[in-house]
Amino acid sequence: TNQIGNRGTVTEASGFNPEQDVQKLREAMKGTGTNESAIIEVLAHRTIAQRQRIKEAYKQSVGKELADDLSSELSGNFRSVVLGLLMLAPVYDAYELKHAMKGAGTEEACLIDILASRSNEEIRTINAFYKKEYGKTLEDDVCGDTSGMFQRVLVSLLTAGRDEGDNVDEALAVQDAKEIFEAGEARWGTDEVKFLTVLCVRNRKHLLRVFDEYKKISGREIEESIKREMSGCLEEVFLAIVKCMRSKPAFFAERLYKSMKGLGTTDSVLIRIMVARAEIDMLDIKAEFQKMYSKTLYSFIKGDTSGDYRKILLELCGGE
Incomplete structure (x- = not known):
């Protein structure tokens, strides 16, 4: 079944x-x-x-x-994994978002990971659970915890209004690419609203067309331009949206890799992705990981974690 x-x-x-x-x-x-x-x-x-x-x-x-x-x-990370596994997907997402904004500082990576990668229906369900569980809207909490253009992108994603059709409007794709180019690379300072309007509203197929056109016009991948034009959380969220449009499994593979490479492990990211994607696309994430880094996700987790925490993550990873 x-x-x-x-x-x-x-x-x-x-x-x-x-x-x-x-x-x-x-x-x-x-x-x-x-x-x-x-x-x-x-x-x-x-x-x-x-x-x-x-x-x-x-x-x-x-x-x-x-x-x-x-x-x-x-206790510890093992407990976090186990408790995450017991929750329905949107409940887990809502819980993670709440905790990302609790207390001092915000774990922006969590807001970005979840809101850039979930479908309209998923976001609507998260919004509903959040309100029911925490008595405030997710939008209110996000607005209380973030600011500027980054906040505006998150609020746009929270409306769950992205076109999810398959229709590609050729003329509009060319125009979108041109407008993004003119809002960024082609001028002094960046008009970020143009990026928001295109990246947060258009459907996936249309955006892939826009990215192709953009490369023709500018000679660069849109990711490169975003990195050149922006910084901080805004750069991160726009990059996440672009990467999720190209391939969600590749996006998550990169997130996992970065959570473990170098010194220390960003356990919050590792746990969130392993728990949230185990039943959805972990097989694809593993394949992308291997392709991108010539090592298995399994070997990375094994080398970076220990004890029961390691054991349960390796089970979720599903073998080499």
């Missing part, structure tokens, strides 16, 4: 029995110490839909929330 086009590493467990899984999880948390391997064995090998049924069965037979019990038993 996998939906057509499912390119995830996590697929439906056959012979699924939620009551049995609840039993395993209860055993794993009994007494002193926790059997993390048993938790990984169950949760990393069930789909989000199956995990919802496990949560219901757990609540029924224990009278407590599974997430609460796991939360008190586990």
Whole structure:
């Protein structure tokens, strides 16, 4: 019953029995110490839909929330992964966005990763969950936490109004490319609104045409121009939109690579992508990763993480 086009590493467990899984999880948390391997064995090998049924069965037979019990038993990055796996996709996205804006400082990477890559329907659902869960609109929180042109791009993405059709208007594509060129490379200072209007509104096929035209006019890839013309979060969000239009798996592969290369690991990014894409396009992300960096995603995760955190991520990665 996998939906057509499912390119995830996590697929439906056959012979699924939620009551049995609840039993395993209860055993794993009994007494002193926790059997993390048993938790990984169950949760990393069930789909989000199956995990919802496990949560219901757990609540029924224990009278407590599974997430609460796991939360008190586990800690650190491993716990973050496990709790993420228990959430429906838009709930997880809303949760990540909320936490990216909590307290001092904002994790802009989170706002960019999610809002540049989700479909209109996904964004509408995230907006609804966010409001229900946190009592404020996502737009209000984003506006309270960001500013300037970066804020305007995020607000535009939050309207979930991008054209999602397949129609390419040739004349408009040429005009869009010309206007972006004239708003950037061709003048002193950059008119960022022009970039926003094209990059946040047009459909994917149309934009790919615009990017081709842009290269003809300017002699450069649009990514190069964005890097030359802009900086900071604004540069990051426009680059993310362009890259997601070209290939979401390649976008996520690059994000994963950058989260692990060099010293230290940006665990928030690593966790978010591994959890959010496991059931969607992890197979494609792995293929892109290998193509782009001549190493496997598996080997990168293995070399950069440790303990149960490493174990569960490698399960989500689905082998070499």
